[in-house]
Amino acid sequence: MIKTKFDYNKYLRQNTLPHIWCPGCGDGIILKSLIRAIDKLQIKKDDIVIASGIGCASRLPGYVDFNTIHTTHGRALTFAIGIKMFKPRLKVITISGDGDALAIGGNHFIHAARRNIDITLIVFNNYTYGMTGGQYSPTQPIGSYATTTPYGNIEPPFDVCDLAKAAGATWVARSTSYHALQLDKLIEAAITHQGFSVLDVITNCHISYGRRNKMKSPVEMITYQKEKGIPVRSAENLKPEELTGRFKTGLIYQKNDAPEFCAEYQKKLELLKTK
Amino acid sequence: MKKVLEGSMAISESVRIAEPRVISAYPITPQTHIVEHLSQMVADGNLKAEFVMVESEHTAASVCLGASACGVRSYTSTASQGLLYMSEVIYNIAGMRLPVVITIANRAVSAPINIWNDMQDSMALRDAGAIQLYAENNQEAYDMHIQAYKIAENKDVMLPVMVCVDGFVLTHTFEVVETIDEVERVREYLPPLNMEYKLDVDNPYSFGTLGEPSVYMESRFNLANAVNNSKKVIVSAAQEYKDMFGKFHGALIDTYKTDDAETIIVAMGSILGTIKDVVDELRESGKKIGVLKVRSFRPFPEEEIVAALEDAGNVIVIEKAISLGKGGILSQEIRDVLYKHRINSINVNGYVLGLGGRDITPKNIIDLIEKAKTDENMDGEFFGLNSFIEQGNISNIGD
Structure with missing residues (x-):
């Protein structure tokens, strides 16, 4: 629990506030959680880089007082890779939405994971393109509605965590904008992990997604997260059919001894210098 | 019929009556309303087309290229960064001489990111080999899309046409627009697409194949001529439209x-x-x-x-x-x-x-x-x- 009143202001750029997120949006919860996690880790502000693509979530870097870069749609990870390769000592965190990370930027997602580069990717997963008004996204559940799926989606969604693990990410977890305290710990662990860490955060867009799917208020969407999220350990005792329509929360996969890309690159450089 | 329509709605109505068979697009402000309306029309059965949802603008343009190469009338729309991301494919659509119609909801380009109107996006594509038309108001935007297919599909032209409409200023404002209600009259003006060269298993052709130094220049020469010669087709398309539907907003x-x-x-x-x-x-x-x-x-x-x-x-x-x-x-x-x-x-x-x-x-x-x-x-x-x-x-x- 947070006992004393936490001062977020030292991490926020006052001149860019108020933020653009709709009242009740889950993105603000994740922003605060990110700030608390960074504060807990006591990383110097100047040692943190936050890169983002395009979309509601990608507006986050504008609000925080770190080194930040707001780039083009789907390419946040590629900019982040360039930064990390040039200055591996920096903590590089990438903020993407589900459309940004898995649709237009899906290619970069799997290749960053394959390389196991020491970057943390936080996917703000709201199942929709919120900023453009609610088009279908690659994480939108089957049967749910969007402006471009007016009679229900027939395409199977990506499971962000399964995809990340399969592609080679060495730290994979999921949380929600409801599980804010768990989220603090997971962001901390993701940043600390040496390798590509992917944190899938289910967040609520009641405006563009909820309204079309019988969850028109933030409360209904937060309740959905609370009820449908199931801790990884509890899920182990359930049959597959009992997990239908639900998602696992918590640390899903971790591998500590895998070679990290920047370290391997450095090793190769050293080796070539001796020849 | 005269209706009060949002610019995007007017454009989607115009596209509907031109009867494309393949539509593909990716969300980007301020273009999104156009394809939302079209996806609703397709879902409701009011437009017999395949609506292909894709993961990027590059893919949307590629889907249209593929469909068009099969001899199918196809449509996409985009703006700003989306157009820049599509640009590789638009050069290919033009080079392959395919009559895709693309709406550009004109918007500024990054950086800094800005979602509002200017024409830096379409102007960046001025050398791609696509015809570029600019609409003044929503009525013209409506009429221009039907004309665009007529121009694009003319056998002496066979080029993509970019219909440029000012983002927000036109796409998001409501004006009185007179629509054409009889699809038969539009079909008379714009007959079904019948391409001389297309992907056909019974009569195979190859599109976009390697153009060695011995032929590349001639291919570009033909493309340059086609764009230049499209002037008379743009004029006749506007004139014929005036004669049939009574609307004229200028030709070239x-x-x-x-x-x-x-x-x-x-x-x-x-x-x-x-x-x-x-x-x-x-x-x-x-x-x-x-x-x-x-x-x-x-x-x-x-x-x-x-x-x-x-x-x-x-x-x-x-x-x-x-x-x-x-x-x-x-x-x-x-x-x-x-x-x-x-x-x-x-x-x-x-x-x-x-x-x-x-x-x-x-x-x-x-x-x-x-x-x-x-x-x-x-x-x-x-x-x-x-x-x-x-x-x-x-x-x-x-x-």
Whole structure:
């Protein structure tokens, strides 16, 4: 629990506030959680880089007082890779939405994971393109509605965590904008992990997604997260059919001894210098 | 039937009645409403087409390329970064001579990110081999899409057509638009697509295959000729449309009160409405001033522009785009054709206004006309900047 009143202001750029997120949006919860996690880790502000693509979530870097870069749609990870390769000592965190990370930027997602580069990717997963008004996204559940799926989606969604693990990410977890305290710990662990860490955060867009799917208020969407999220350990005792329509929360996969890309690159450089 | 329609709705109605069979798009502001309406029409069975949802603009354009190569009428729309991301494919669509129609909801480009209107996006694609038409209002946007297919699919043309409409100014505003209700009449104007060369297992062709140095130049020569020769098709498409449906907004260009004008303002897109209002006002006070609307930017209507401007003393070009490192794009092309026709008596002043959604008000235009009286050969000068930058204090940007 947070006992004393936490001062977020030292991490926020006052001149860019108020933020653009709709009242009740889950993105603000994740922003605060990110700030608390960074504060807990006591990383110097100047040692943190936050890169983002395009979309509601990608507006986050504008609000925080770190080194930040707001780039083009789907390419946040590629900019982040360039930064990390040039200055591996920096903590590089990438903020993407589900459309940004898995649709237009899906290619970069799997290749960053394959390389196991020491970057943390936080996917703000709201199942929709919120900023453009609610088009279908690659994480939108089957049967749910969007402006471009007016009679229900027939395409199977990506499971962000399964995809990340399969592609080679060495730290994979999921949380929600409801599980804010768990989220603090997971962001901390993701940043600390040496390798590509992917944190899938289910967040609520009641405006563009909820309204079309019988969850028109933030409360209904937060309740959905609370009820449908199931801790990884509890899920182990359930049959597959009992997990239908639900998602696992918590640390899903971790591998500590895998070679990290920047370290391997450095090793190769050293080796070539001796020849 | 006359209806009050949002610009996006008018465009989607127009696309519906042109009966494309494949539509593919990716969300981007301010284009999104157009394809949302179309996806609803497809889902409701009011438009018999495949609506392909994709993961990027690059893919959307590629889907249209593939469909079009099979001889199928296809459609996509985009804006800004989405268009830049599509650009690789648009060059290919043009090179393969495929008649895809693409709506551009004109929007500024990054960085900094900006979702509002200007024309820097479509102007960046001016050399791709696509025809570029610019609409002044929602009625014209409606009519222009039907004409666009007619032009694109003409066997002497066979090129993509970009229909450019000002983002938000047109796409998100409601106007009275007269729609065509009988699909049969549209079919009469725009017969089903029947391509001479297409992907067909019984009669195989290869598209986009390696063009070695021995043939590449000829391929580009043919493409250049096709774009140039599309001028007469654009004119006839506008004329036939007028004859059948009674609507005419100009062909390659349009003129407004230019006959005795000493000063002519040249522009493209929705700003023309504001300019015409200002011109009406100035005419009342006896000023001899008129407007030249450039409707087709590619192909560039050289002869028509020269004929419209040759008797004027002053030309003011208002444009929402800039070629960085040179200046105004439309103004330099106008200066170029006047020079080519040995007309050196006209003072052409080009100004860049309204970038990234900055409003262009009637007062701005009046001030600009006043300023142009003493200016000479301005080449894309920025007009309407905030005062802090005029004081040279650039560090204030973003604060």
